[in-house]
Amino acid sequence: MAEVQEDDAGEPAQRTMTPFDDIYDQADPRAFFRELGAFGYRTPHHAQRIFRRLAALRLRAPGEVVLDLCCSYGINAALLNHELTLDDLYAHYTSPRAVAMTAEELAEHDRSFFRARRRRDAVPVIGLDIAPNAIAYARAVGLIDDGFAENLETTPPTRDLLDAARSIRLITITGGASFLSRATFQPLLDSARTLPWVAAFVLRTGSYAPIAEHLAGHGLTTETYAGRTFVQRRFTGAAEQQYAIDAVTAHGQDPDGKESAGHFHTALHLARPSADVSTPPLDELVAR
Template identity: 60%
Template sequence: MSQILGGRTPFDDIYDQPDPRGYFGSLGRFDYRTPHHAQAVFRRLVAARAQSGPVTVVDLCCSYGINAALLNHDLTLADLYARYTLPQIAELDTVELIESDKEFYAARRRDDAVPVVGVDIAAPAIDYALAVGLLDAGFVENLETGAASPALLRAAGPAGLITVTGGASFLTARTFQQLLGAAVEPVWVAAFVLRTGSYRPIADALAEYGLVTEVDPARTVLQRRFTDLDEQRYAIAAVTEAGADPAGKETEGYYHAAVHLSLPPGVTGHPSAR
């Protein structure tokens, strides 16, 4: 973990494995917890959005379907960390784990579960999430470098909510514009964004689709611990450059993320992380 790309330690290899054991093992060492914070926020947004009809969620940078697992099942992130680090789970091959996970998730499926469409550039992660039933549709596509496929646009058309927890730093307006341009219903967007960068260009693009972005910069959530002092120095410098104060947040050893909610004017400030 000593090699840092753009100041941040890369974890790219954990998404190229056939199942999520490496994901939970690696990120668990650094107390990665954004999906935990997102779970309640996304559930509230889905419930509010469902008042006007069925809701499909599009989860960007979905990896192994973690957000879908927490949204649609009676589980916590701690439950998932515990499961995927069990000695008996470590002994299974991927085929055996997939069969076990199908039963595991099916037994915990919520009555209010909603369809989730996942988008990620990591094919193994998408394949796993589809195989165990976490995603209703999954697409291995990079909307930053290419046009969305017709199949993705069809699947995303009914979306009522777009979510992102772990990948906002790697996205631009291009990704959101393609999805919102294909929407047949008003779409809400919920993004957990690290304080090391600016969400403003994306928020400005979402405004072109009638969405107002709200964020309380004073209210942040812990993302994960820094891997080393070099990464912490990078984060402190980046947060300062972005015009925020790292004191009491990044100076304490963790990345912090702010929750950005982009909603139509009539529902601005409705369900939030507050």
């Protein structure tokens, strides 16, 4: 639940984001797309072309994989490896046909749906999320090659996850960064045979500095793309907007024209070994 306090008029004043907790661990993604779609959730759309470019740069040998952190129902994997847009997924999961199906019928349908749209340059993706139902769905319909329903913030990783982490070349994040710390990154980076790049779209309401500092201890230099920020979604109301404006301001950022205009915004952070920082430059990765 969102933490609330009363304002000077005695009305509840929201102090955090509106929770959508009930949509993240269902048997299928329909509620996710219905609820977040109502507020124009866009982050995977912004990430799609950038993650494709990064995967093409990083995955060069058989067995190398992308790890999608906080992967949910495999949405980033769907956009990375299939001829689909985020709008296509919204249309698919909110269509009358999909709404009328049982979860089992939808999963069977989705196996064919994604298979028919698989890109020829598809890359292996493994997923990590604390939601077992979401992981099970992503695996069942073929969006991820392997998935782990584990919370590394509270529990050490399983041996199977550590074994899978050996092949990680790229880590992607489009949500949930505020819940992550060194506890999640440490075992993954320690297990990887080759130091992976880390690409994260992070809400401006929080600070990515603690994670960037931890990555630096592993030899990864984090750059923040300065060319623009990326719309995440519309606010659910005035209280959530005020929370975002206050939080962004507290972190030394200017909300004018962004949060003040009605949307959460994210920033893109890319961590690479110092020798790789200009190969290619971040501006080129994002802009071209």
